[in-house]
Amino acid sequence: MKTQYYTATSVDGYLADEDNSLDWLFQFGEIEEIEGVKDDYPQFID
Structure with missing residues (x-):
């Protein structure tokens, strides 16, 4: 079985x-809420 996942990390x-929190990541909301991102994601991955 093959698994792929994508995540964000700092440089x-x-x-x-530094507080072991992911709050900085959640400030951007869900992918469906960001205009244009949901439609562009498949093109980005290819």
């Missing part, structure tokens, strides 16, 4: 901030 390679 130094960390996902959480």
Whole structure:
């Protein structure tokens, strides 16, 4: 079985901030809420 996932990290390679929080990531909302992102995602991945 093959699994792929995509995540965001900072330049130094960390996902959480110095308080071990992911709040900085959630400020952007759901992908469906960001205009144009949902439609452009498949093109970006290819």
